[in-house]
Amino acid sequence: MAYRRSIYAKEDEKAEINLSPMIDCIFILLIFFIVTTVFVEKPDATIEKPFALTDSNLEKNSLILAITEDNKIIYGSREISLAGVSLHVRQNILKNEMPVIIQADVNANHNVFSKVWSECKRAGAKKISISTLKD
Amino acid sequence: MPRRSLLDESENELEINLSPMIDCIFILLIFFIVTTVFVEEAGIQLNKPDSTVLSSDQESDDVSFTITANNKLLYKGQEIALSQVKEIVRNGLSGKDTPVSIKTSGKSRHGLLVEVWDRAKQAGAIKLSFNSVN
Numbered sequence: 001m002a003y004r005r006s007i008y009a010k011e012d013e014k015a016e017i018n019l020s021p022m023i024d025c026i027f028i029l030l031i032f033f034i035v036t037t038v039f040v041e042k043p044d045a046t047i048e049k050p051f052a053l054t055d056s057n058l059e060k061n062s063l064i065l066a067i068t069e070d071n072k073i074i075y076g077s078r079e080i081s082l083a084g085v086s087l088h089v090r091q092n093i094l095k096n097e098m099p100v101i102i103q104a105d106v107n108a109n110h111n112v113f114s115k116v117w118s119e120c121k122r123a124g125a126k127k128i129s130i131s132t133l134k135d
Numbered sequence: 136m137p138r139r140s141l142l143d144e145s146e147n148e149l150e151i152n153l154s155p156m157i158d159c160i161f162i163l164l165i166f167f168i169v170t171t172v173f174v175e176e177a178g179i180q181l182n183k184p185d186s187t188v189l190s191s192d193q194e195s196d197d198v199s200f201t202i203t204a205n206n207k208l209l210y211k212g213q214e215i216a217l218s219q220v221k222e223i224v225r226n227g228l229s230g231k232d233t234p235v236s237i238k239t240s241g242k243s244r245h246g247l248l249v250e251v252w253d254r255a256k257q258a259g260a261i262k263l264s265f266n267s268v269n
Binding site for chain 1: 161164171244248252
């Protein structure tokens with residue numbers, strides 16, 4: 001017994017776990033998350049979105065504006081003014097031609113929506129969509 | 136020569152210690168997991184004609200709806216129900232690209248415009264547009 005053991009001990013002096021496969025796995029996960037990460041500022045407001053049958057999936061990397069039930073315009077977590085819309089849009093889409101998504105509440109005033117739409121257009125947005133309920 | 140054999144025996148396998156690297160990668164991984172937001176937005180692209188073109192392009196064969204300030208839907212001056220939109224658009228489309236326009240009052244609900252838009256699109260309208268009147 002003692003003889004056997006000593007042979008074993010000599011063969012692999014330090015019993016270590018082979019970490020390489022784990023590192024491979026973690027790298028793959030890491031790369032996946034790096035690639036899929038989009039830093040999008042989601043509006044911090046509860047919006048009752050309209051339902052539409054003819055909707056399609058919108059691009060993930062977009063600028064999102066929200067119009068609440070009481071006609072406030074929200075970008076990120078802040079309320080912005082109508083004049084601020086074109087400023088924010090111009091600042092954020094010029095780098096790469098990002099589409100703009102307007103999340104308007106079903107009970108929002110059409111006038112506000114229309115003005116926000118025009119402001120986005122004026123600021124140079126090529127593609128402006130409205131957000132609908134996902135089924 | 137005997138020296139070498141001694142050395143060989145003391146560190147049999149020379150390996151890089153990978154633990155700090157794994158720590159780093161883990162921290163990066165956790166950062167990206169936490170910051171990832173999966174934006175899944177569904178929607179419709181809306182068009183509004185330029186205000187300069189608006190006055191001149193009143194074609195006679197286009198299908199034009201009106202949404203009034205008190206959320207009523209009108210077609211040719213008569214109030215219609217939402218369910219009639221599809222039929223009217225289908226009958227009104229003479230060619231594939233017959234324009235369908237929705238004249239919307241500024242005081243109306245946003246949801247109503249989307250509903251009319253959706254129904255017109257279901258009926259096969261391609262050239263859809265909305266314009267706002269105060």
